[in-house]
Structure formats: C-alpha cells, structure tokens
Amino acid sequence: MTINNFNLLKSKFQKKRNISLIVGILLFFLGILDFCLNNFQNKNITFFLPGSISFFTPLIFAVIGLHLIRIEFSGIKILDKLNKNINTSNFNAALSSCIILLLIFALPPLLNWFIFDANIAGDTKEACTGGGACWVYIKVWFNRFMYGMYPNAEQWRINVTFIAVLLFMAVGFFVPNRLRNYLSFYYTILLPIISFILIYYIISGGSFGLVWVETGAWGGLSLTFMVSFFSLIFCFPLGMMLALGRRSNLPVVKYSSLSFIEFWRGVPLITVLFMSAVMFPMFLPEGTYIDKLIRVVVAITLFEAAYTAEVIRGGLQALPRGQYDAAKSLGMGYWKMHIFVILPQALKLVIPGIANTFLALIKDTPLIFVVGLLEVVGMLNLAKTNPKWLGFSMEGYVFAGIIFWIICFSMSKYSQSLELKYKTDR
Amino acid sequence: MSDTIIQIQKVNKWFGDFQVLKEIDLEVKEKEKIVVCGPSGSGKSTLIRCINRLEEHQKGTIIIDGTEISEDTKNIEQVRADVGMVFQQFNLFPHLSILDNCTLAPIWVKKMSKKDAESLATEHLEKVQIIDQAQKFPGQLSGGQQQRAAIARALCMEPKIMLFDEPTSALDPEMIKEVLDVMVNLAKQGMTMIVVTHEMGFAKEVADQMIFMDEGMIVEKATTKDFFANPKSDRTKLFLSQIL
Numbered sequence: 001m002t003i004n005n006f007n008l009l010k011s012k013f014q015k016k017r018n019i020s021l022i023v024g025i026l027l028f029f030l031g032i033l034d035f036c037l038n039n040f041q042n043k044n045i046t047f048f049l050p051g052s053i054s055f056f057t058p059l060i061f062a063v064i065g066l067h068l069i070r071i072e073f074s075g076i077k078i079l080d081k082l083n084k085n086i087n088t089s090n091f092n093a094a095l096s097s098c099i100i101l102l103l104i105f106a107l108p109p110l111l112n113w114f115i116f117d118a119n120i121a122g123d124t125k126e127a128c129t130g131g132g133a134c135w136v137y138i139k140v141w142f143n144r145f146m147y148g149m150y151p152n153a154e155q156w157r158i159n160v161t162f163i164a165v166l167l168f169m170a171v172g173f174f175v176p177n178r179l180r181n182y183l184s185f186y187y188t189i190l191l192p193i194i195s196f197i198l199i200y201y202i203i204s205g206g207s208f209g210l211v212w213v214e215t216g217a218w219g220g221l222s223l224t225f226m227v228s229f230f231s232l233i234f235c236f237p238l239g240m241m242l243a244l245g246r247r248s249n250l251p252v253v254k255y256s257s258l259s260f261i262e263f264w265r266g267v268p269l270i271t272v273l274f275m276s277a278v279m280f281p282m283f284l285p286e287g288t289y290i291d292k293l294i295r296v297v298v299a300i301t302l303f304e305a306a307y308t309a310e311v312i313r314g315g316l317q318a319l320p321r322g323q324y325d326a327a328k329s330l331g332m333g334y335w336k337m338h339i340f341v342i343l344p345q346a347l348k349l350v351i352p353g354i355a356n357t358f359l360a361l362i363k364d365t366p367l368i369f370v371v372g373l374l375e376v377v378g379m380l381n382l383a384k385t386n387p388k389w390l391g392f393s394m395e396g397y398v399f400a401g402i403i404f405w406i407i408c409f410s411m412s413k414y415s416q417s418l419e420l421k422y423k424t425d426r
Numbered sequence: 427m428s429d430t431i432i433q434i435q436k437v438n439k440w441f442g443d444f445q446v447l448k449e450i451d452l453e454v455k456e457k458e459k460i461v462v463c464g465p466s467g468s469g470k471s472t473l474i475r476c477i478n479r480l481e482e483h484q485k486g487t488i489i490i491d492g493t494e495i496s497e498d499t500k501n502i503e504q505v506r507a508d509v510g511m512v513f514q515q516f517n518l519f520p521h522l523s524i525l526d527n528c529t530l531a532p533i534w535v536k537k538m539s540k541k542d543a544e545s546l547a548t549e550h551l552e553k554v555q556i557i558d559q560a561q562k563f564p565g566q567l568s569g570g571q572q573q574r575a576a577i578a579r580a581l582c583m584e585p586k587i588m589l590f591d592e593p594t595s596a597l598d599p600e601m602i603k604e605v606l607d608v609m610v611n612l613a614k615q616g617m618t619m620i621v622v623t624h625e626m627g628f629a630k631e632v633a634d635q636m637i638f639m640d641e642g643m644i645v646e647k648a649t650t651k652d653f654f655a656n657p658k659s660d661r662t663k664l665f666l667s668q669i670l
Contacts, residue, residue, distance in 0.1 A: 326517035330531035331507030
C-alpha cells in the first residue's frame with residue numbers, strides 16, 4: 001500500500017518536474033531571444049506591455065526560467081552543475097541573468113571594435129577605413145612607445161642591455177646550493193650595481209665608440225622598466241630597515257624612522273617628483289649635477305620605501321612573541337634573530353602586501369612626465385597630439401592598459417607562486 | 427659555594443603598578459632539580475623568564491654562573507646560550523625543518539660547522555626519539571613531538587641549565603607522558619633544571635627541591651619529601667589538596 005502510494009507520488013512528481021524543466025528552459029531562452037532582438041534587430045516583441053515593464057521582460061523571463069529549472073537533484077550533469085554554480089537562489093539567478101545579458105550586450109561591439117572592424121594593414125592614417133580600432137597607429141608609433149626619443153639606429157643598445165640584465169637576474173636559478181646564502185646580497189647590492197654600469201655604459205654611451213644619448217631622450221616602455229627596476233630593488237631593503245627602525249628600542253633610530261615614514265607617506269608622489277626635479281638642484285653646490293633620471297628614481301624609491309616599511313611592519317607585528325623569546329633564549333642577538341627567525345617569517349606573511357605596493361609603484365611611474373621624462377603613457381600623450389595622427393587616443397590608452405595589465409598580472413602571478421613556494425604549515 | 431650556579435637575591439618586578447615578584451630569594455646548585463608550582467598568575471613563569479632576561483627585573487640581583495644579569499650585561503647572549511629554555515607553546519621556528527631548528531643556533535651563535543651541528547642535532551633528536559621526523563616542518567608534527575623537538579633544540583646549545591616553562595600544559599593528556607619521559611631522562615643525566623609544572627608525579631620522581639609560589643612570593647620551599655608529606659603553610663596544603 002505504502003509502496004504504491006510512494007510510486008504514484010514519485011511519478012506524479014517526475015511528470016510535474018519534467019514540465020517545469022521544459023517550461024523553464026523555454027522561458028529562459030525566450031528572455032535571451034527577446035533581449036537579442038531588442039538589441040541587434042531593434043524589434044520589441046513585448047511592445048504591447050507598458051514601456052518600463054517591457055524593458056525588464058528579458059530579465060524577468062530569464063529569472064522565472066531559472067527558478068523553474070532549479071531542481072534539487074536531476075541526474076542530468078549539465079543541469080546540476082548549472083544549478084549548483086549560478087542558480088542557487090532567486091537572487092543568484094537574477095545576478096546570473098544580469099551578467100549573461102550584460103555579456104550579450106557588451107561582447108559583440110567590443111569584439112567588433114577590437115578585431116572585426118579594426119585596421120592593421122598600411123602605415124598612414126588613411127589606411128584606417130573601418131569603424132573599429134586603428135591599430136595602424138600603434139604599429140607606426142610602436143618604436144616610440146617602446147624606446148621613446150632614443151635614436152632608431154641605437155635602439156639595439158637598449159635591447160642588448162635589457163637582455164644582459166635579464167641574464168644577470170636569472171643567475172639565481174642556476175646558483176649552486178653552496179652559494180645560496182649570498183643570493184640576497186647579490187640581488188640587493190651586486191645586481192643594481194651591475195645593471196647601473198651596463199645602463200651607464202651601453203644605453204647612455206659616450207665611451208667605447210658609442211654615441212652619447214642624454215637621458216631626456218630615453219623613454220617609452222624601456223624607461224618604465226628602468227625606473228621600476230631600480231625603485232623596486234632599492235625600496236625593499238630600505239623599507240625593511242625602516243620597518244625594523246620603527247620598532248627599535250633606540251629612541252634616535254625609532255623617531256627618525258618614524259618621521260621619515262610619516263613624511264613620505266604624507267606627501268603626494270607628484271609633488272615629490274616635482275621637488276626632485278625643480279627644487280632639489282637649487283640646494284646642490286655650484287657645478288654639481290645629478291641626472292634627472294637618477295633624482296626621479298631616488299624620489300620614487302624613498303616614497304615607496306615608506307609604504308613598504310609599513311607593510312613589513314604589519315608582518316613583524318603579526319608574529320607571536322614566542323618566536324622572539326625562542327630566538328633570544330637560544331642566545332641570538334638582535335640581527336641574528338631578525339635575519340634567521342623573524343624576517344623570513346614576517347616577509348612570507350606580507351608577500352601579498354608587498355606585491356600590492358610594487359604594483360602600485362609600477363603604475364605610478366607614468367607620473368614622471370611632470371619632470372619631462374616620457375615613459376610609455378607619456379609617449380602616448382605626446383603621440384596623440386601629433387597633427388598627423390589626431391583622434392586615436394582611445395587606441396593608445398587601450399594599448400597602454402594592456403601593457404600595464406600584462407606586467408602587473410605576471411607580477412601578481414609571480415607573487416602567488418612565491419606564496420605557495422614558501423608555504424610551510426604553521 | 428662554588429657549585430652554586432644560580433643565585434637570586436631579593437628580586438622584585440613590577441608590571442606597571444602590579445608587583446609580580448616580591449623579594450624572591452633562590453639558590454640553585456649544580457645538577458639540582460627544582461620544581462616550581464603554584465596557581466596561575468603567581469609569577470612562576472615570570473621568575474624563570476627573569477633568569478635568562480626574557481623579562482627584566484627591577485630590583486635585586488640574579489647571578490648565573492658568576493655573571494650578574496642586569497641592564498649592563500654585555501654578554502647577555504652568552505648567558506642565554508648557556509641557559510636552555512623550553513616554552514609552553516613550543517615556539518619552534520615554523521619556517522625551518524626540525525633539523526634546521528636544531529642546528530640554527532649552534533651554527534650561528536656557537537659558530538659550529540654545519541657538519542658538526544648536524545651530527546650534534548642528530549644525537550639529541552635520537553635522544554628525544556624523533557630522529558625520523560628530522561626533515562619535517564614543525565606544523566606537520568603532533569604537539570608532543572613538537573615539544574620534544576623544542577627540548578632537543580635547547581639541548582643542542584649544550585646548556586648548563588635548562589628552564590622549563592609549563593612544558594606540558596599545552597599538550598593532550600596522551601602526549602604529556604612522552605615529554606615527561608624525555609625530561610626524566612634528562613634529569614637522570616645530571617642536568618641542572620628548573621621546571622614550572624603542575625605535573626606532581628614528575629615532581630615527586632625527579633625534584634630535589636619544591637617551591638610553591640603565590641602572589642609573587644615564595645610561600646614554601648622544601649625538599650620534595652617534606653613538601654608532599656608535611657607542608658607547612660595553609661596555602662600550600664590547600665593547593666596540594668586541590669591538585670593531588
């Protein structure tokens with residue numbers, strides 16, 4: 001008796017379920033169809049409804065459709081997956097539908113602009129006949145975006161230097177275990193010196209038969225890299241020292257670190273750059289001259305070091321006191337304790353924060369335009385005012401956006417891999 | 427007198443207005459084992475943390491093996507190297523393997539060669555029976571194993587004195603025994619030990635002297651036998667009746 005009842009119930013239930021499933025799918029696609037017709041054919045199939053309701057019909061259809069196909073367990077793999085991931089409640093269903101409709105709305109025009117209606121062949125403005133992006137502009141100016149005003153014939157010097165620096169950076173991967181302890185020394189002190197010498201003699205020139213190219217002519221992405229590279233390398237150890245200094249028991253060290261940090265955190269970068277370029281030379285004794293680029297790198301380094309210091313201090317503060325106790329009880333002094341016990345743990349904790357600061361630093365570099373140094377965004381701004389190429393600022397900014405995204409995304413990925421590498425369960 | 431290794435005279439310590447240690451006098455001879463007990467907040471941890479100056483005392487003198495511990499102590503690191511300490515929360519270095527935990531201080535403080543330090547560490551890890559865990563990280567070990575590793579780490583400095591700050595209080599009951607066994611063995615080998623603990627069974631087995639502390643004072647100091655058989659003060663009697 002009971003079994004019969006149950007079977008009856010089950011089959012009834014199943015029938016009902018199948019109907020709701022079919023109706024739901026139909027409604028959902030009706031919503032999408034309505035939306036597509038509205039958007040791409042300018043036809044409104046719900047014209048008989050009042051305007052405001054008619055506007056929302058696609059969304060309403062889609063949400064009701066999703067509601068009907070929300071079944072606890074159907075046995076159909078796709079359906080279950082869909083329900084689990086985008087259709088757990090009416091609110092989620094509404095959000096999912098909004099996103100789907102938004103994608104349908106935004107993707108085709110974007111793709112058209114980027115690819116289908118875009119032009120890349122040719123090398124004059126007149127080659128751009130389509131309604132989309134004019135990649136010809138980027139192609140023609142590419143050299144400038146990469147190397148700034150650096151003479152075309154000499155650009156191989158930048159390439160050679162960058163490849164050499166990259167090789168020197170890669171040393172860390174090939175070093176034998178016995179020398180591993182010296183790597184941080186190498187990266188923070190030797191590598192910057194080597195790179196500086198390379199840049200000074202090859203990119204700057206003036207000796208070994210190479211033509212002198214003044215720093216004002218450097219620019220584009222290569223300048224972005226140079227400024228970021230030196231600032232990143234120097235701001236990290238400096239920030240570390242400041243963070244330790246701020247926690248020091250010695251009043252002089254403590255308060256000088258504190259005021260340094262608070263000063264640099266309190267002033268905007270653009271002012272700092274401006275001061276470094278305009279005011280600073282006035283304080284120098286007659287006849288001394290420090291290159292604009294060096295002043296800018298120093299300014300950015302000091303500025304970002306203050307931020308890095310606070311990030312690292314956060315990590316130091318997060319360590320339990322027991323770690324300090326244990327290190328002290330083993331007879332380690334201040335420096336041994338910090339180098340072997342405290343900093344390795346604290347720095348591991350702050351990898352996300354450090355990555356954050358570094359990404360911000362890279363994205364701050366375009367500000368060096370205020371002192372007349374034109375890195376990639378500066379070159380774009382220059383190029384867009386060229387009378388022969390007016391009206392392509394959009395392409396330029398999209399291009400710069402993509403470049404910065406690639407740099408920052410790869411750094412962010414790298415920081416994630418570092419986090420994984422140094423993960424030991426606490 | 428020559429075999430007195432720790433001498434504490436009239437030591438006072440305040441945390442702000444609160445006095446944690448009041449006129450503490452204590453003398454420890456070489457190879458002596460002392461167990462300190464008492465209710466929480468009675469200052470027993472603070473007392474042994476003062477011995478290697480993880481806490482600073484404000485009044486009185488502490489002399490360790492002929493060196494007075496004070497603000498002017500230049501070689502506080504030298505004293506600390508001679509005084510091993512084991513903590514309630516183990517405090518192993520989580521970013522280093524057990525072996526590296528043990529070799530770190532011998533290599534960098536005692537300037538031992540890596541090879542010597544490793545063989546020394548292996549020896550001590552064998553003694554505490556976790557040599558098979560040597561390559562693991564602290565986070566992968568049980569509490570009892572971590573505490574034994576911490577003991578081995580302290581022993582690798584070859585200290586003259588070992589301080590134990592409630593070494594079993596953070597452990598599961600099953601793991602307490604494995605740690606206590608290690609400590610009993612250590613006591614039998616003639617180490618000078620000051621142990622803060624509530625493990626009265628351990629105290630009866632190894633302690634030469636018992637110290638009972640309350641409200642920052644040493645209420646009772648007696649040989650182990652006397653302490654348990656006929657405690658003098660009422661406070662001690664009350665404590666013992668609750669704990670035994």
